[in-house]
Amino acid sequence: MADVHQLKPTRSADAQKAWAAAALVPDPEVPCVNVAELGILRDVQMIDGKAVAYVTPTYTGCPAVLAIELAIEVALREAGFDPKIERVVSPPWTTDWISDEGREKLRAYGIAPPVDGSNSKLALFGETIVACPKCGSTDTEKLSEFGSTACKAHYRCTSCSEPFDYFKCI
Structure with missing residues (x-):
């Protein structure tokens, strides 16, 4: 390696x-x-x-x-x-490496991109405020720590009722 x-x-x-x-x-x-x-x-x-x-x-x-x-x-x-x-496993990958264009593509696809930087304790151990990729509302709730893949959590927007994945901050 x-x-x-x-x-x-x-x-x-x-x-x-x-x-x-x-x-x-x-x-x-x-x-x-x-x-x-x-x-x-x-x-x-x-x-x-x-x-x-x-x-x-x-x-x-x-x-x-x-x-x-x-x-x-x-x-x-x-x-x-x-x-x-x-x-290459060192340093380990972080969501900070996702480009701005990549974040926008995730959002357009219906996946909320990571909110905080990987060095944020709130991102790793606290509740993250995730905006709905469909309507932009932050009135969302986490349904499951794991979504369609291990690197995503499953959320629902309580404003537009749409379920969506959130790409977790790593």
């Missing part, structure tokens, strides 16, 4: 092309966003003729991580690269 601190922020032209190909891979559990918007695609570098994609799973037990890595490998191969996937 690669150390994230070894990753370089600058990319060669080939690495930029490889990044563009890998970045388009949708998340299999939340297909409205791609792996780059979620922040799980950390980098792509050209090393010894291989396009090395560095991927950080949302959590170590994520059941989608192998599907994501395989999809990135296929995308890189289809773009003409010899791919290699490196799983």
Whole structure:
């Protein structure tokens, strides 16, 4: 496993092309966003003729991580690269890495994006005020700590009565 601190922020032209190909891979559990918007695609570098994609799973037990890595490998191969996937687990992924565009796509898809930063004690241990992605009301209630996936909680808006998932702050 690669150390994230070894990753370089600058990319060669080939690495930029490889990044563009890998970045388009949708998340299999939340297909409205791609792996780059979620922040799980950390980098792509050209090393010894291989396009090395560095991927950080949302959590170590994520059941989608192998599907994501395989999809990135296929995308890189289809773009003409010899791919290699490196799983990066340190530092661990955080919802702070979801891009602004990714947050908007989640909201438009009907999933409330994370509210607080991962370093917020309220986000981790307190009650979070979650706005309904349909009508924007904060008059919502948590129905279940777990929604359609372990990284989401299930809520209901008491204003418009719509159920929705909330992408938990991690």
